Amino acid sequence: MTELRTLVIGNENCVLGLGQMGVPGRVAHTTQDVDAxxxxxxxxxxxxxxxxxADVASLARARVDRLKVNSISPLVVEVPGPDGWLMRTMRDFVQSAVGISLGRTP
Incomplete structure (x- = not known):
């Protein structure tokens, strides 16, 4: 069986940092870069x-969200960008998906 590899798609610092740990990557600045x-x-x-x-995922939010939910291989995992987490909360994601308000929790 072939050993599966990890790939990072991100901003320059993310790709450089993970590259220092041996994870190859691709820098993305535009939606087209992310899609490619x-x-x-x-x-x-x-x-x-x-x-x-997260900052790069926001360039193709709908596609990244679909892949995070539906893709089995490769597994798509969003990691914090330079400003931390930019993604919506799980509550926001579910509300958007089902189209109803889930209310607020105390």
Whole structure:
């Protein structure tokens, strides 16, 4: 069985930092960059995990959210960007998906 690899898609610092730990990556500045990097990762059977920084994920939010929920291989995992977490809360994600308000918790 082939050993699966991890790939990072992110800003320059994210790719550089994880690259120092041996994780290859692709820098993305635009939605087209994100789409191209995701397309390449999804087509590569040796990629088992795709890490994507929150700031870059926001460039293709709908696609990244779909992949995080539906993709089995590679597993798509969003990691904090330079400003921390930019993604919506799980409550916001569910409310958006089902179209109803879940109310507020104390």
């Amino acid at each position: 990097a995701l397309d390449a990762a999804l087509a590569d059977a040796t990629i088992g995990i795709v890490l994507i920084s």
